[in-house]
Each structure stands twice: as structure tokens, then as C-alpha cells.
Amino acid sequence: MVEPESGPTPLSDEMKAMKAGLLRMSQRCEKFDVAAVYALISLKRMSADLDGFVDKMCKTFDFSSGRLNVLMALFSADNQSMALSEIGRYLVVTRPNITGLIDGLVSDGLVERIDHPDDRRLIIARLTEHGQEFMRWFVPQHIANVSELMGALNQDELRQLAHMIERLRERMRTANFKPYGEFKPESKIAAG
Amino acid sequence: MVEPESGPTPLSDEMKAMKAGLLRMSQRCEKFDVAAVYALISLKRMSADLDGFVDKMCKTFDFSSGRLNVLMALFSADNQSMALSEIGRYLVVTRPNITGLIDGLVSDGLVERIDHPDDRRLIIARLTEHGQEFMRWFVPQHIANVSELMGALNQDELRQLAHMIERLRERMRTANFKPYGEFKPESKIAAG
DNA sequence: CGTAAATCATTAGGAGGTTAACTAATTCAG
């Protein structure tokens, strides 16, 4: 039989190996903050899992998580419609990306492009009747699954989590991180 | 002047708009768990910020976060060397990806490929002398920045965070999520 | 043994995102 090529295997003790590696590395460097690095890696791993989770949910239909995000944004908007650039800002995604996503949704018949009446630079994306119907059907199921997932934490913990994340993001914006200087190797080889 | 095309703008009140949108959406669906969805989106946003953070750090040199991960894995390994597939398992990344990353690192002179003496299927990647020198110079600076970031949380909070993440990931593995049925629109249009 | 199954690295091709560059429309300064 051909190899299933199952992709990244979500091993349960994967994080133990990680920790062991970090400990080894910490012996090679002074002042190696294992806890900080471990937390950062944990976050990245979870976010990768999260992407896989949502992608799997989306793959039932032919659309990707990017498309879902656009649909959600429109569904949550006042008139089920937003300007394309507005969507980009809302989802923190570049405009060329939005263009492509809308293209797909339009050809699926879920969204329509409308010229803005006042500002002729703007193009409005709006859920079609079909798109709205779909979202009314889809969203509750999706939310149920998200709740099932986040139900691993109680309300208090959810609040704590959100708060910690808020502080981390704030720190990312404001802290002054030191740029790396230029690497001047002492040995013979110079970097390509 | 040409548009700077600054990309996704990390607005500070971006999350307020998000929350407002979620509230609007919750009025359109019954049993809409705003807290859960908000927490999930927070996580995804932070992880995106995190990627940007690391990418910016890496961009000082010409390498990407994928390359950095490989270098870190090798640096943390016993003989500064690992089999390619081993790296893939360690980083939870597919083997074709590792092949490409190693290609780049080899042509940068940081890593070398070595045939495994016993198992001729295996290829070992090892930090070159130059690569080791680079990592001894690079890693402490990088860790310092990571510590600066994670310093937004104290040791206790870091532990809590790691624990919550552990539970979320566990839930993702074990919980039984409901697959979506097939969408049967009631109106005239059928999805493309 | 000797054949089937599994594992390894690589290649080719595709999905999803980015930056850079371009045109059109609007806003702002003088």
C-alpha cells in the first residue's frame, strides 16, 4: 500500500520532546528562558492545530477558512454588506487577498459586488439572498462546534485567557525589541 | 508619493469592532456563544501577530521562520544533527517542506547533508562550524527578545497559559465535533 | 529466503497568503 502521507502527526508527547530539546539548548546558552520559549512554542502549536480544526470544518464545503472569514464578516455587518477594503481592515488581511476571496464567493453565488453610490472608488460586497440563507443554516452549527471546543475552559478561564492575550499583544506593540546586529563570523567561511 | 501599502494594520481597537460584530451576529442566531468565538478569534489574532513578530526578527537576515525553526531544532539536538524526517516530526512539518528548508540552509553554508552510515534511506542534516558559530551568536539575542515579549506575563501566568493550551489541544483531539450536513437551499438558486 | 508493506527523500503541482506596481477616483493645499 502506498504511504498515506498523513502529514504532521499530532503526537501527544510531542511537547515533551520539545521541552527536552529546550533544556539541552539552555545548557548551551546562558540566560536561556525556557519557560518563555516554551510558552511561545505552545501558542504557535495550538494555533496550527486551530487552523487545522477550522480548515477541516470548512472542507465539508469547497471553501477555505479565508472565505469563511469573509462570509462571517459580511454576516455580522449591518446590511450584510461591507466595502472590500473595510473587510480587509476588519479581518486584518491585505486587499489583494480580499479581491481573490470575493471572486470565489461571487462565482459561488454567495456574494455580489455592488458599486458604491457616492464614492466610485469603493466596491461593496453583499451577501446574496442565497448567501444569507446559507449563513443562517451554517453559522449555528459552526458556533456549536466552536463552543464544544472552547468548552474545555470555563467562563472564568476564558476571561483570563483573553486578558493574557490582550497583554501579550499590547507588549508586542509597545515593547522595544533589540534588532540583531550584523553577524561577523570569526572563522574562515563567509555567509553565502 | 506611492502608497506605502503597509499591509494589515494592527489597530488597537480592532477587537472592539470585532466584539460589536459578534454581538450583531448573535442577535441573528440563537444560542450564539459570543465568549467562545471571541476567545477563538483572539487566539488566532495573537498567533498572527506572533508570526509577524518572529518574521520581523528573522528578516534581518534573509531567512524565514521555517528556516529558523530548523536551525533551532538542530542546535538543540545532541550532535547538532538530526535526520531530515526526524526534524519534520519534531517541528510538526511535512518532509517535502524540510527538504526545501534544508536546501536553502545548505546553500547558505549553515547546514550540511550527510549520508547516514547504517540506514541508507536517511540523510542527516548537521550544523556546519559556521552554522554553530552563527547560532551561538544569534540565539541569546533572540531569546532575549522572546523573554521581553513573554515578560508581559509572570511565571504563574505562563504556567496557567500553558495549561489552558494543553487542555484546548487535548479537547481538539478528543471531542466529537459534528460534521455539517448538506445544505439544501429553499430558494430558487442552487450553489454553483 | 523473497515478496509485501513501510519509511525516506525528493519532485511536481496547487492553495493561500504576501508585496510591488498600476489605474481610477477622491481629498487636500495653495
Add this chain to the structure above:
DNA sequence: CTGAATTAGTTAACCTCCTAATGATTTACG
């Protein structure tokens, strides 16, 4: 009013990762 700067949407080129498929090697087992 007019010219410069900004904002929108699109296109093209690229990057990073993925899946699928292939050839080489090793392991499992009848």
C-alpha cells in the same frame, strides 16, 4: 481651480507550506 497626495481595487510575481506521486531502501512475515 489645479496639481499633489491618498485611497480603492486589481493584477502579476513570489513565498511558504501543503498533498500526491516516485524511486530507493529497509523491515516484516510467510
